[in-house]
Every structure is written in structure tokens, then in C-alpha cells.
Amino acid sequence: MFETFYGMQYTPFSRDLPTEKLYDSPPMQETLGRLKYAAERQLFAVLTGDCGTGKTTTIRRFVDRLDRGKFHVLYLFDSKLTPRHFYKGMGTVGL
Numbered sequence: 315m316f317e318t319f320y321g322m323q324y325t326p327f328s329r330d331l332p333t334e335k336l337y338d339s340p341p342m343q344e345t346l347g348r349l350k351y352a353a354e355r356q357l358f359a360v361l362t363g364d365c366g367t368g369k370t371t372t373i374r375r376f377v378d379r380l381d382r383g384k385f386h387v388l389y390l391f392d393s394k395l396t397p398r399h400f401y402k403g404m405g406t407v408g409l
């Protein structure tokens with residue numbers, strides 16, 4: 315409803331917004347560059363930030379543009395993840 319009022323084509327800030335439609339902010343570009351650097355060198359990286367600042371969205375965009383021939387994406391969701399479960403999860407994809 316408000317979309318029509320403001321002349322919007324999409325509902326802004328929805329969670330399933332296609333990643334090519336995202337606002338291309340300088341902080342997101344910086345984060346994407348750092349994630350690329352870490353992935354290409356097989357490093358560990360941790361992305362932290364305040365609630366709702368776009369961490370998941372930035373990773374979604376990063377993953378969408380990854381060369382799937384070179385990288386394998388694994389999503390492990392477990393708030394009590396132990397090193398044992400981490401390696402077990404990695405092992406299930408045959409790395």
C-alpha cells in the first residue's frame with residue numbers, strides 16, 4: 315500500500331530481496347572485498363555487527379557471486395556449535 319504512495323516497485327528491506335537489487339553501500343562493498351580476500355586465501359573471517367545492519371544480506375550477496383566451480387558453500391546453523399560439530403558438518407560434504 316505505502317509502496318504505491320511512494321512510487322516503489324518493491325517493498326523495501328524485505329528479506330528475500332534479490333541481491334542485485336540491494337543498496338550498494340560503501341560499507342557493504344568494503345565487507346564484500348574483505349570476504350573475497352579471505353575466501354581466495356582460504357582464511358577464516360568473522361563478520362560481526364549490530365542487529366539488523368545487513369550481515370546476513372551481505373553474505374547472501376557474497377555467496378550469490380561466488381564461483382561455484384571454485385568454492386563450496388556450507389551453512390551451519392547452531393548457536394552451540396562446538397569444534398567437533400563444526401568439523402563433522404564440514405565432513406558431511408566430503409571436503
Ligand SMILES: Nc1ncnc2c1ncn2[C@@H]1O[C@H](COP(=O)(O)OP(=O)(O)OP(=O)(O)O)[C@@H](O)[C@H]1O
Nearest residue numbers: 327328329336337364365366367368369370371372
Ligand atoms: N544493502 C541493502 N540494501 C537493501 N536492504 C538491505 C541491505 N542490507 C540489509 N538490508 C535489509 O535490512 C534488513 C536487515 O538485514 P539483515 O537481516 O541482513 O541484518 P543482520 O545484520 O543479518 O541482522 P541480525 O543481526 O538480526 O542477524 C533485511 O530486511 C535486509 O533485506
Ligand SMILES: [Mg+2]
Nearest residue numbers: 368369370371
Ligand atoms: Mg542475520
